[in-house]
Each structure stands twice: as structure tokens, then as C-alpha cells.
Amino acid sequence: MPRYEKVRAVVVGSRPLGEADRIAVLFTREFGRADAVVKGVRKTSSRWGGRLEPFNVCDLVLFRGRSLFTVTSAQLVEMFKHLREEREAMTVAAVACEAAATLFAPGEPEAEAFALLEAALRMADKGVDGPALQAPLLLAALVQMLAEAGLQPALDACVVCGTEDGLVGFAAGRGGVVCARCLGDAAPLSPAALAALRAAARRPLDELAAAPPSAAVAEGVRHAHGLYSYHTGLRLRALRFARH
Numbered sequence: 545m546p547r548y549e550k551v552r553a554v555v556v557g558s559r560p561l562g563e564a565d566r567i568a569v570l571f572t573r574e575f576g577r578a579d580a581v582v583k584g585v586r587k588t589s590s591r592w593g594g595r596l597e598p599f600n601v602c603d604l605v606l607f608r609g610r611s612l613f614t615v616t617s618a619q620l621v622e623m624f625k626h627l628r629e630e631r632e633a634m635t636v637a638a639v640a641c642e643a644a645a646t647l648f649a650p651g652e653p654e655a656e657a658f659a660l661l662e663a664a665l666r667m668a669d670k671g672v673d674g675p676a677l678q679a680p681l682l683l684a685a686l687v688q689m690l691a692e693a694g695l696q697p698a699l700d701a702c703v704v705c706g707t708e709d710g711l712v713g714f715a716a717g718r719g720g721v722v723c724a725r726c727l728g729d730a731a732p733l734s735p736a737a738l739a740a741l742r743a744a745a746r747r748p749l750d751e752l753a754a755a756p757p758s759a760a761v762a763e764g765v766r767h768a769h770g771l772y773s774y775h776t777g778l779r780l781r782a783l784r785f786a787r788h
């Protein structure tokens with residue numbers, strides 16, 4: 545195994561390490577999530593500048609240590625200037641980053657998920673209308689990231705009996721929609737939220753980025769988040785403080 549790895553990465557987050565260092569949480573195109581030490585980044589004279597700030601896309605050389613990587617060089621590829629200035633856009637970006645960082649087992653190439661994450665950041669950087677939770681872009685980023693991870697919600701037919709009529713519930717534990725007869729303890733699903741989920745799963749991200757915000761989208765986000773939580777055992781922190 546090579547000791548040095550060249551990767552393209554989105555910086556999805558970071559946490560302090562000791563007095564001067566940080567651990568950068570990266571989502572790489574080459575092998576998914578990687579946590580990497582960035583030495584000296586918290587010193588005012590740091591040679592890293594702002595290159596390893598969250599949401600930036602960088603070309604990195606990583607040294608592969610026993611348990612962690614260390615960033616040995618970083619070149620900025622793309623930075624999204626507006627994301628940090630607009631709370632709703634930042635929430636959309638943070639959800640996409642957090643989903644990418646938590647949905648995929650590390651070590652596998654993730655070219656499609658990486659491209660999706662980059663696209664979501666680029667769209668969010670153009671601005672988000674209304675609250676993030678109601679943004680079709682947020683729902684699409686989450687649903688399409690779930691699909692990349694093999695967790696595409698079933699939206700066409702009841703996951704229990706197969707009927708395509710009267711789909712009135714979403715059963716996260718069963719992976720999709722259910723009809724009235726099979727409802728059980730599934731969450732109620734409105735027709736508008738079903739339509740929003742279907743659009744999020746099927747339409748291109750740039751089309752959805754231009755679609756208007758709605759309460760139906762926010763309901764769709766709740767269901768998609770239910771599916772995410774069922775499979776990962778996690779809740780998306782980026783949604784916790786999102787404005788309704």
C-alpha cells in the first residue's frame with residue numbers, strides 16, 4: 545500500500561487536536577471519508593492559510609499513518625464564497641457534507657457521490673430561497689446521496705403489498721412508502737410530500753435548485769432523514785438547528 549496518497553477532497557468538517565493542530569474530516573473521491581491531521585493549522589502564522597476550511601475542494605497529498613492520515617500538501621481547487629455568508633445555503637451544504645461523511649464505508653472509491661457533493665455545494669453557493677428545510681435542493685442532495693449509498697427510498701409502490709394506489713405512509717424501517725392497509729406505525733405521508741420526494745430522487749440537481757421552497761419539501765426531508773437515521777443510527781447535526 546502506498547504511504548502517500550493523492551486525493552481530491554471536500555473538507556466536510558474539522559476538530560481541534562492538541563494546541564496547534566486540527567483533524568480535518570475529508571470526503572475524498574478516491575476512498576471516501578478520511579480523517580487527516582493538519583499540523584500547525586491553528587497557529588496564526590499557519591502555512592495552510594484558509595485552504596482547509598470546511599466546504600473547500602482541495603487536491604491533497606496525504607501521508608498514510610497507522611490510524612490517521614496527515615495532510616502534507618494542499619492545493620485549493622474550488623471555494624464557495626457565498627456559502628459561509630448565508631445561513632440557509634450553509635445548512636444545505638452542511639447536510640450534504642455530513643451525509644457524505646457518514647453514509648459510506650471508508651476505503652472505497654466514491655466518484656459519483658463526490659461529484660454529487662461538489663454539485664450540491666456549487667448549487668447552494670448560488671443561494672437558497674426560503675428556509676433550508678424547505679429547499680428542494682436540500683431534499684435532493686439528501687435523497688440522491690442516500691441512493692448513492694444504496695439506500696434509494698422506494699417511492700412507486702407500497703413496500704409491503706406492492707399496490708401503487710393510496711400511498712399514505714412512509715416506513716423508514718422498510719425503506720419506503722406504504723399504503724393505507726399496510727400503514728402500521730409508519731409516518732403519515734402527504735401526496736405533496738410524496739411528489740417532492742419523487743422529484744428529489746429523479747430530477748437533476750440544477751433543476752431542483754431553481755424550484756420554489758415548500759412545506760411539502762420539509763415533510764419530505766423528515767422522511768428522508770428518518771431513512772438516514774434508521775440505517776446509520778445517527779441524526780444529521782446540520783438539521784438540528786435548521787430554521788423551519
Ligand SMILES: [Zn+2]
Nearest residue numbers: 702705723726
Ligand atoms: Zn400495502
